[in-house]
Amino acid sequence: MQTNHERRKRVGNRIIWGVLAVAAVLGYVGFHLASNGGPGLLVQSNGNEVGGSFRLDSLGESTVTEGDFHNTWMLVWFFDANCPEDKCKPVLKSMEQALVTLRAEGIRVSPLAVSLNPFDEADPLKEYVLPVAPHVMPFTATPNMIKAMTAEYHAPLQKEGDHFVPAPQIVIMDPNARYAGTIPADGNADALIARLRELAKR
Structure with a gap:
């Protein structure tokens, strides 16, 4: 049976991985726009x-x-x-x-x-x-x-x-x-x- 501490730790890890995933997606989108966007974006x-x-x-x-x-x-x-x-x-x-x-x-x-x-x-x-x-x-x-x-x-x-x-x-x-x-x-x-x-x- 999981303790409250273990449950909080698991939830915290999921949040961290979620934030990292969002940051990676935003970084890729930013790089793509910087490299291939229209003149107004570049x-x-x-x-x-x-x-x-x-x-x-x-x-x-x-x-x-x-x-x-x-x-x-x-x-x-x-x-x-x-x-x-x-x-x-x-x-x-x-x-x-x-x-x-x-x-x-x-x-x-x-x-x-x-x-x-x-x-x-x-x-x-x-x-x-x-x-x-x-x-x-x-x-x-x-x-x-x-x-x-x-x-x-x-x-x-x-x-x-x-x-x-x-x-x-x-x-x-x-x-x-x-x-x-x-x-x-x-x-x-x-x-x-x-x-x-x-x-x-x-």
């Missing part, structure tokens, strides 16, 4: 004229969101690892130079290079980005996330020959994840550094 402007929330995959296969870059000046640029080197690598170099120069001045910068090709693999991205910009973070995302994010960040999503057209501008988000402006993605490191210095003084 990326939200959060009141920004340009830019907003996102969910990206790093080359180490971990997931990041815009919240991981709070308290830094976030630079968001869209490109493709098949982009001609003379068109895209100068932009990566300018983002790298901005990070190194401004970090020495106490200004924290997080440059993100987001692949427009959802099928880009880690090794080609590393080989394209890291030799010229070792501190620039390359990211990939699901096709739906890329579509939603480029719309929110006002970047093109179209192919030109064998590569996607790189974004003509770098979007700058301030340390509070608010839209601060854009600057041409033309590889001019001095102009990028000057713009960030100006914004950081406001």
Whole structure:
């Protein structure tokens, strides 16, 4: 015959397992929506004229969101690892130079290079980005996330020959994840550094 203590313990265990099951289902649903939902579910402007929330995959296969870059000046640029080197690598170099120069001045910068090709693999991205910009973070995302994010960040999503057209501008988000402006993605490191210095003084 079960004692009251054993009965309470069994009921408690059932409640715990029930809570865990519900949490697992909600977690799966959340992940599914984050990966495959429509633009309104995937990326939200959060009141920004340009830019907003996102969910990206790093080359180490971990997931990041815009919240991981709070308290830094976030630079968001869209490109493709098949982009001609003379068109895209100068932009990566300018983002790298901005990070190194401004970090020495106490200004924290997080440059993100987001692949427009959802099928880009880690090794080609590393080989394209890291030799010229070792501190620039390359990211990939699901096709739906890329579509939603480029719309929110006002970047093109179209192919030109064998590569996607790189974004003509770098979007700058301030340390509070608010839209601060854009600057041409033309590889001019001095102009990028000057713009960030100006914004950081406001």
